Amino acid sequence: MVVMREDAELPGDLRERLRTVRSVGTITGAGVSAESGIRTYRGTGGLYDDPEEGERTVEALSGATLVRDPDRTWRALGQLARQALDARPGPAHYALVAIEHRIERFVLLTQNVDGLHQAAGSRNVIDIHGSLDTALCTRCATRSRLARRDLAAFERAPGCPACGAPLRPDAVLFGEMLPSDKLRRIHEEFARQTPDLVLVAGTSALFPYIRGPVELARRRGRLTVEVNPEPTDVSPVVDHALRGRAGLWLPRISHALTPFAAAAIPRPRDRFGRPLPAGTPSELPAAPDALPLGEAVEHGLALLVDGHCFESHEVFERIWRAEAAEKDRRFWRALAQLAVAGCHAQRGNRPGAAAVLERARGELGRYPERHHGVARGELLDLVHRLVASAPDPRRSS
Numbered sequence: 001m002v003v004m005r006e007d008a009e010l011p012g013d014l015r016e017r018l019r020t021v022r023s024v025g026t027i028t029g030a031g032v033s034a035e036s037g038i039r040t041y042r043g044t045g046g047l048y049d050d051p052e053e054g055e056r057t058v059e060a061l062s063g064a065t066l067v068r069d070p071d072r073t074w075r076a077l078g079q080l081a082r083q084a085l086d087a088r089p090g091p092a093h094y095a096l097v098a099i100e101h102r103i104e105r106f107v108l109l110t111q112n113v114d115g116l117h118q119a120a121g122s123r124n125v126i127d128i129h130g131s132l133d134t135a136l137c138t139r140c141a142t143r144s145r146l147a148r149r150d151l152a153a154f155e156r157a158p159g160c161p162a163c164g165a166p167l168r169p170d171a172v173l174f175g176e177m178l179p180s181d182k183l184r185r186i187h188e189e190f191a192r193q194t195p196d197l198v199l200v201a202g203t204s205a206l207f208p209y210i211r212g213p214v215e216l217a218r219r220r221g222r223l224t225v226e227v228n229p230e231p232t233d234v235s236p237v238v239d240h241a242l243r244g245r246a247g248l249w250l251p252r253i254s255h256a257l258t259p260f261a262a263a264a265i266p267r268p269r270d271r272f273g274r275p276l277p278a279g280t281p282s283e284l285p286a287a288p289d290a291l292p293l294g295e296a297v298e299h300g301l302a303l304l305v306d307g308h309c310f311e312s313h314e315v316f317e318r319i320w321r322a323e324a325a326e327k328d329r330r331f332w333r334a335l336a337q338l339a340v341a342g343c344h345a346q347r348g349n350r351p352g353a354a355a356v357l358e359r360a361r362g363e364l365g366r367y368p369e370r371h372h373g374v375a376r377g378e379l380l381d382l383v384h385r386l387v388a389s390a391p392d393p394r395r396s397s
Helices: 013-020 051-060 063-068 070-083 091-102 116-120 148-153 180-192 208-219 246-256 293-305 307-320 330-346 351-366 375-386
Strands: 002-004 023-028 105-110 124-129 130-137 143-145 167-171 197-201 223-228 238-244
Touching: 013 223, 013 246, 023 091, 023 208, 063 070, 070 148, 070 167, 070 293, 091 105, 091 116, 091 246, 105 180, 116 124, 124 180, 180 208, 180 375, 197 208, 197 246, 208 223, 223 246, 293 307, 293 330, 293 375, 307 330, 330 351, 330 375, 351 375
Parallel strands: 002 238, 023 105, 023 197, 105 124, 197 223, 223 238
Antiparallel strands: 130 143, 130 167
């Protein structure tokens, strides 16, 4: 391991290796947002500088406290929000956006719930702990948007606008399980296709889902770099430990990368040579326009399960247009997008498929797990597997 201090330049051997990097997996923690005025949990200036305060905060932000005393949890969230009310993305956030634009494949795994990576412009983000931008009803699963100033003003648990039950933050609290879909994405991005560079910044790396990708990358001979003011549990594992602020080191790393010009990907077409999505009548025998809504939905789902993604898209597009004036318009459109994601995957356009899948996932998240008989989680898993198994012509071997 090579340790560099803040007043030093990137070492020559690191610069040489960075020039060959075509894919980057970045893992960030609270330290990346420290320069934006948001306190860390551990490390100098963090909540654990005062152990009693740290323990009280962790207890208040636990799943058990949310169940027992939701007002206490929301008061603690409000206090943290007030401390970060005027926080804006900093140099570290924007440097990661620059890295994403400079290389062929990029993924950002963050422990942060402040949304600053997304506000800066990062696109392929796995926010493993969720976000404080939204809240979920504890009874009916309605999702509500949360303005930062509203969150800062909470002194008690807000009520669901649909049923009045207490809301919960759309984030993983202490003592709760991590979401399985995001753990699968971590495995896909860091284990199945290990990036050329695994970059860890601003995290104490105490947890296996943080340390594990770094250790795996090192075993596979990939470049591993840590950026942190202090030594952490992952420091002995990495090739280079850069001591200091993420806002200083990450721009230097970005500038050292060789810009990658992505090859153009032809727009995928269906088996009849038609561009996707087309929305033209299917050549399969069923006539979904003549079916009642429930049967049409079952027909569209059956087509998707059987791999007839183009025809499934046609069914859900018809439903979407027929129900255009109804409240579920976005739901039917999201199902049509899922089928389009499958179309792209079958044609080998994995980046396009993944992008459409994420848009559909966000839209479907507005609705209950079972809506109009559609099992959202199962359907998303189906399309995710289809996308994950698709070839990606942009990825290096």
